[in-house]
Amino acid sequence: MREGGAGGGSRSGPVQDADQPVEFWPTSAIRAALQGGDIATWKRIAAALKRDPFGRTARQVEEVLEGTRPYGISKALWEVLERARTHLEANERAEVARHVRLLIDRSGLAEQEFASRIGVTAEELIAYLDGSTSPSAALMIRMRRLSDRFVKVKSTRSADSN
Numbered sequence: 001m002r003e004g005g006a007g008g009g010s011r012s013g014p015v016q017d018a019d020q021p022v023e024f025w026p027t028s029a030i031r032a033a034l035q036g037g038d039i040a041t042w043k044r045i046a047a048a049l050k051r052d053p054f055g056r057t058a059r060q061v062e063e064v065l066e067g068t069r070p071y072g073i074s075k076a077l078w079e080v081l082e083r084a085r086t087h088l089e090a091n092e093r094a095e096v097a098r099h100v101r102l103l104i105d106r107s108g109l110a111e112q113e114f115a116s117r118i119g120v121t122a123e124e125l126i127a128y129l130d131g132s133t134s135p136s137a138a139l140m141i142r143m144r145r146l147s148d149r150f151v152k153v154k155s156t157r158s159a160d161s162n
Contacts, residue, residue: 021048022044022045022047022048022057023048023052023055023056023057025057025060027060027063027064030045030057030060030061030064031064033045034061034064034065034073034074034077037073042073042076042077045057045061045077046076046077046080049061049077049080049081049084050080050084053081053084053085053087053088054085054088058081058084061077061081062081065077065078090131092134093131093132093133093134094131096128096131096134096135096140097128097129097130097131099140100125100128100129100135100140100143101129103143103144103146103147104129104143104147106147106150106151107146107147107149107150107151108150108154109146109150111125111126111129114143114146117146118139118142118143118146119142120135120139
């Protein structure tokens with residue numbers, strides 16, 4: 001560590017080497033950057049939050065901002081963090097939806113039959129497929145097992161017919 005601004009300026013407070021990724025900064029450097037950094041430094045922190053909205057830097061920013069009044073850079077970084085998390089969660093739900101679709105297609109079952117065999121309503125399955133909700137981990141395992149079972153049945157039938 002050296003003394004100076006978070007981006008390498010002359011403000012007092014602990015900061016990291018300007019070349020070091022924000023993800024490796026200690027919380028004290030994040031705090032110094034938020035209290036007296038410049039726009040370039042804040043952009044680096046915002047970029048780190050977008051890259052990993054549940055990661056170490058996000059937790060450090062939460063810790064530093066906890067209990068502060070939401071204005072200025074504090075408010076802006078809270079908004080960046082909230083938007084990044086919302087975006088990531090939507091992408092994860094979409095990825096789960098694609099995986100559920102793959103399991104249904106692989107099984108060869110119609111959606112209603114697949115839903116019935118995993119113990120959910122057709123409406124619940126549709127919600128999983130459109131990404132509005134995500135199934136539990138246990139239900140994902142049940143879906144995979146059902147899909148695996150029907151893949152085996154199909155491969156056994158095709159082997160028997162040859």
